[in-house]
Amino acid sequence: MGFRDMKLFNQAMLGRQSWRILTVPNSLCAKVLKGRYFPHGDFWNAKQPRNSSYTWRGLMFGRELLKKGVIWRVGNGKKIQLIKDRWIQGLGVLKPVINLQVDTTVSYLIDEAKGTWNENLVKECFNPSDAEQILQLPLLHNHCEDFPSWPYTKEGIYSVRSAYNLAKMEGFHKFLSVNGKGESSDMTKIKRV
Template sequence: MDIHFVREKVARGEVRVLHVPSVFKMQIFLLKACRVSCLMTFETVSAYDHFPLKLYGCVIDDIEKLLKGFLWSQSESSKGKAKVAWKSVCYPKDQGSLGLKSLKEWNETLLVKQIWRILTQKESLWGKWVNVVKLNGRSFWDIQPGSNDSCGWKFLIALREKVKPHVCVDRRNGREEILWLTNEGRKVHAFVLWLAVLNRLSTQDRMQVWYPHKMFSCALCGKTNDSVKHLFFQCDYSASVWNFLKSKLVFRGLPNHLPGIMQDMAQYPFSNNIWCIINRIVIAAGVYFIWNERNCRLFAQKEKDAAVLCGDIKEYVKLKLITFKVKKSVAVLKAAKMWDLQWQDMGFRIV
């Protein structure tokens, strides 16, 4: 791709494919002193209607040079005028930066989405073509690029190593299912646990203050109105779940109430020891899944047996564990055995 071609397109305002704001739009935004907003239009215009191409490093450097110049000096060149490194400018807003996207990382993200389409949208026209022409019955994870393959296909193959840590292939039940792993679930679990520790969940004992004449009952056991103390883990339903989870931990002497659990956990050093990590994941997941089950019963009239919920929590913990890189040790092998996993190549694998 010729960078002069890019500049000509920008100058003429023909930006639909490149998704770069036209000179006219730049001038309007400058008059309003909104430089960052202008750069954000580079990101917000949809790029999903086109098959993304791998941009070469020199092309990315030249395009980002234009963006840097616009941000710092309103000209093509910003050499010596940048007040902050471009890498720092591209950090997220919650880390104190402007939240602009790195063109290299965004380009790779769009390419990874094509891998996602190959693995999950096999009935689409694109998925059928790839599976028939490119894969021809072979696995995407094992295929090697041919000498006649296009550069785009070779780039997708090269991205597999970056994608693998975030994907779990479940071949149980005679079929292959792709599970994409993120950290979002763990953040939500930690947030719910934090609210529970502070006694700020909207439990029935707190609602009783607003509705003093209403009769409440625990959606899990029906014996009394629920509270943080009752739900975690005095209720018969939640107690059976907690007893199952404790059987999967090495610290089996933990009490059956949340304040005591957190107090005992505070005595252990916060470290990257495998059992410290598992304890944190299990406690947060247990609180979240029980709270979610309570809400499903109250507001969606759906319920799960305690054994089914235990199985869901176990599968969640296993999926989290297989994303970690761990060295072989007695503790790691014991954890793998207790959670029905297998240690292999610096990580856990589902048996």
């Protein structure tokens, strides 16, 4: 298969299981884990208690890789945290120009009555270039929930190979940085498989 770094391969495999829990929350496995580790929240923001099982620690290790690659797609905007989650391709985490609560969701920027972005509010909260990118994002008219997308595959679905490549590239960039040979850290340039 061409996987050489077993730790990164293991993380990519565990990331696949984390992806399944994130995208199929009604599966039996996800329900059991929710009851034990995040009964009042969601998998994306779940904590890792000190007494957690080996399985849960593994899933958290896989989720670390997911968090580096996932882009959230906007549905109703109620799950995506405005300044913590990545939801605009190529921008990473947004930095507003005004103070916003950490737990503010993207729905804050949506005019629910019209089903469009609240253009004035978006322009008030972000610098012009970020605001323009937000306003270019299409909103779904059926008010579906927000959902994760994996931008390193054509279908937007997590694959072990693409996650492994993401982890390898990140390690390579860290190596270059430590050795004073800095390079672009634009993770969006990873080849899609």
